[in-house]
Amino acid sequence: MMTINWRSSAILLALTATGLVACSGNSTKNEVAPATAANNAGVAQGQTGCGNDPTYAIDGKTYQVLNSAAGYSEQGTAAWYGAEYQGTETAGCEVFDMYGYSAAHRTLPLPSFAEVTNRQNGKHIIVRINDRGPFEGGDLIQLSFAAANALGVKARTGVPVDVVAISPDQLPQEARVVPNITNQVAKPTTPVDKSKPYYVIAGTWPDKNTSLDMFVRLTSIGLAKTEMATAQQNGREMYQVRIGPLYSQDQIDNVKDILESNGLANFKVVAR
Structure with missing residues (x-):
């Protein structure tokens, strides 16, 4: 049998045949589990102990969690992730649902809410930030499958976005629903052995x-x-x-x- 030397060229050839085209990349789960998906709905509860240590370190880099989301506004790029983490537990002590509007962020408090705008098409949605990530590449935020789809994301990573924190009183009335996280307690995070992909x-x-x-x-x-x-x-x-x-x-x-x-x-x- 001939040995084939596969090269991961990740051929992203303007795959516009679908509304959501390949966005893989930064889906590393701990790294600390990227985004979890409760609904875009949910009351911004007070900070919990889940994912809100003042500082934490991943792959030798230290991150400092913000005391408050108030006034946060930043431009950057977005990635997304989905089925690989469906049902897994996240840094925010919730369960990942790729069909909810949620996102992972490295420093915003958990939970918090932000409006994310796709600068390529002007589409915008409100996401619940309830996990930590992304930790690979230079993306600012990592969206759930549903959130990326709603924003018309057509690239696996590097999509230009605006991220602006939303206070609880700015949420639509119908969005002010506390997600059910009963019995959803995050397990201790186990470091990933990246030597065995x-x-x-x-x-x-x-x-x-x-x-x-x-x-x-x-x-x-x-x-x-x-x-x-x-x-x-x-x-x-x-x-x-x-x-x-x-x-x-x-x-x-x-x-x-x-x-x-x-x-x-x-x-x-x-x-x-």
């Missing part, structure tokens, strides 16, 4: 269009860490669509469940 291989094809179709299909169902790698085999270019890197069994199981529930049973898990 895994990938779920969805398929390998000689035809670029076939692989692009699969790439778009997987990102459209919330698999944010989907990428397309290429390699030469017997002088022929091959295209592999895979989800990763994944660093825990929970992540791998979430991806497998999503694939199977969407009729995609022919996949395999490989270590890199």
Whole structure:
């Protein structure tokens, strides 16, 4: 069998065929679990002990949590994540729901609320910030699958946004609902062993269009860490669509469940 040297070129070729196109990238779960998704609704409760240590360190870098969200306004870029973390616990002691409007932020208090505006199209939504992240790349905020979709995000990372904190009295009346977090207590965070990445291989094809179709299909169902790698085999270019890197069994199981529930049973898990 010939060994193929796959290179993760993550071919992001203006995939405008879907409303939400590949945004993977910064979905690292601890890192401290990126965004959780309660609804965009919710009363801004007082700061809790969940995720609000005055300072914390990730990968050797120290972050200082703001005492208050009041007056916060910043421009930066956004990434998103989704099915890989569905149902996992977050730094805000809530459970991640990729279909809610939520986001992860490195320094805003948890929970808090912010209006996020996509500067590419002017769309804006209010998100509940209830987790820490992103910690890879230079993005300012990490959106849930639903929030990214609502903003018309069409890139896996680096989407220019404005982030402005919203006080509780600025929330729409219908949004002033306390999310149910009964029995949702975050477990102690276990450091991620990044020396052992895994990938779920969805398929390998000689035809670029076939692989692009699969790439778009997987990102459209919330698999944010989907990428397309290429390699030469017997002088022929091959295209592999895979989800990763994944660093825990929970992540791998979430991806497998999503694939199977969407009729995609022919996949395999490989270590890199």
